[in-house]
Amino acid sequence: MSLYIVQADITTRQVDAIVCTANKDLTLGGIMGNKVKELAGPLLEKELMQLHKISVGESVITRGYNLKAKNVIHTVGPVFKDGLSGEPILLKKAHLSALQLASEYNLESIEFPLLSSGAYRYPHRMAIKVALDTINEYLLDHDLSVGICIYSKKTLKECEDLIKPYPFYKGEGFVDKVIKDDAFMNEVRYFANDNNSMFISQNQFNHYVAQSKNNFTSKFMHFLNKSNKSNKDVYKKVHMDRKLFSKILKGESKTPKKNTIIALAFGMELDLHDTEELLHSAGYTLTNSILLDILVIHLLSEGSHDFDHLNNLLAGHGYAAL
Numbered sequence: 001m002s003l004y005i006v007q008a009d010i011t012t013r014q015v016d017a018i019v020c021t022a023n024k025d026l027t028l029g030g031i032m033g034n035k036v037k038e039l040a041g042p043l044l045e046k047e048l049m050q051l052h053k054i055s056v057g058e059s060v061i062t063r064g065y066n067l068k069a070k071n072v073i074h075t076v077g078p079v080f081k082d083g084l085s086g087e088p089i090l091l092k093k094a095h096l097s098a099l100q101l102a103s104e105y106n107l108e109s110i111e112f113p114l115l116s117s118g119a120y121r122y123p124h125r126m127a128i129k130v131a132l133d134t135i136n137e138y139l140l141d142h143d144l145s146v147g148i149c150i151y152s153k154k155t156l157k158e159c160e161d162l163i164k165p166y167p168f169y170k171g172e173g174f175v176d177k178v179i180k181d182d183a184f185m186n187e188v189r190y191f192a193n194d195n196n197s198m199f200i201s202q203n204q205f206n207h208y209v210a211q212s213k214n215n216f217t218s219k220f221m222h223f224l225n226k227s228n229k230s231n232k233d234v235y236k237k238v239h240m241d242r243k244l245f246s247k248i249l250k251g252e253s254k255t256p257k258k259n260t261i262i263a264l265a266f267g268m269e270l271d272l273h274d275t276e277e278l279l280h281s282a283g284y285t286l287t288n289s290i291l292l293d294i295l296v297i298h299l300l301s302e303g304s305h306d307f308d309h310l311n312n313l314l315a316g317h318g319y320a321a322l
Contacts, residue, residue: 002145002225003135004167006111007156010149011035014068016107017061018149019098021115022074025053026060030119036072040065044072057093061101071107073098077116080123088130091116095134103142111147114155128159132166136249140242143230165221165251217251219281220264224249227268234267238307238322258284259322262296266307272300291317 010018011032020036023029026048028037037045047062054060059075075098078090094115102110112131116122128148135146148163150156156163224234235245240263247253248264256264261282265275275296276286286293295313299306311321 002228003132003139003221004145004147004169004225005163006147006149006169007151007153008149008170009035009151010111010113011039012068013111013147013149015109015111015145015147016069017071017073017102017105017110018064018067018069019059019073019075019110019112019115021113021118021120022054022060022076024055024076026051026074032113032118036067040067040072048074057090057097059094059097059101061105069111071105073101073110075115077120077122080116080121083123083126087116087122088126091122091127091130092134095131096138099135099138099142099144099146102144107144109145109147111149113149117155124155124158125162128162132162133250137246140231140235140246140249143232165218167222167225216255216261216278216282217248219278220248223265223268223270223274223278226274227270229268234264238263238267240264240267255282258282259292262292263307263322265300266305266310269305270300271303272297275300291319292322 006013018036020028021030021032028034028045028048043065044062048060051060051062054074054076056076056078059073061071061073064070064072075094077094078087080087095112098110098112112135114122114124114127115131117124117127131148135148138144139146150159224231227234231245231249234240235242240260244253244260248256248260258279261279261284262275265278270278279285286297288294288297292314295310299310307322314321
């Protein structure tokens with residue numbers, strides 16, 4: 001699994017395929033379409049003319065010709081009306097059809113623009129939310145590197161909280177990281193009132209809980225991408241329910257329990273240091289006074305990520321499996 005955000009002109013990207021917004025008759029127009037047409041050369045348009053028209057939510061693939069991208073996937077997104085006329089369903093369908101073509105053609109990398117957000121007036125935050133949810137869901141069962149390419153600094157700022165959990169790169173290469181993880185919240189800080197008694201308001205408590213959850217999600221996404229493992233490889237290895245993994249991935253669940261995070265660490269094959277860092281982001285630690293922690297420290301120190309062996313050791317001491 002690999003999902004990242006990049007700030008760049010998508011027409012300059014050197015990947016297996018870039019996605020280009022298209023009309024139903026597959027004519028290239030608009031700022032992006034005209035630039036793709038100019039850079040790719042006349043053979044791209046000639047190839048498009050040989051293809052049948054498509055409907056909203058559908059995609060076709062052509063060669064990239066003179067582009068740096070090997071292929072171009074042409075996708076028809078929906079025109080935004082009011083958000084209540086089926087636009088989210090159609091936008092999801094557009095992303096899925098492009099992803100399915102990438103898998104069908106055995107591509108390893110694909111990058112999307114923010115579909116329908118230009119002339120089709122889809123609000124940026126709503127568009128990127130659909131894109132992230134759809135791509136994350138698809139990557140649960142498919143091994144593919146997927147980028148969302150955003151050129152506008154204004155759009156990046158507008159959607160900063162939504163894209164923060166994901167690796168973020170600037171320019172044509174994957175070198176200049178421009179968004180870093182937040183500092184971790186280690187504990188809830190209590191505030192003194194006028195009577196010097198210690199208290200924390202419900203709003204403050206909710207804020208810290210939300211911040212802690214976001215810290216874990218961000219760190220989890222970081223290590224998942226670093227592991228270069230598909231989502232399916234991770235949750236299958238540790239016998240985790242696919243729906244639970246999906247909720248954790250999307251940040252839709254509460255901060256996971258310690259046992260769940262340990263399982264994820266074994267699934268991603270993290271070393272001891274990274275496992276402790278992931279646990280720390282959720283407010284947990286490994287100690288030498290708990291059998292599970294002792295076993296985890298021992299196995300990871302030995303470089304072992306055998307999850308079934310860990311459970312067998314626990315069972316041998318009368319403990320339930322993770």
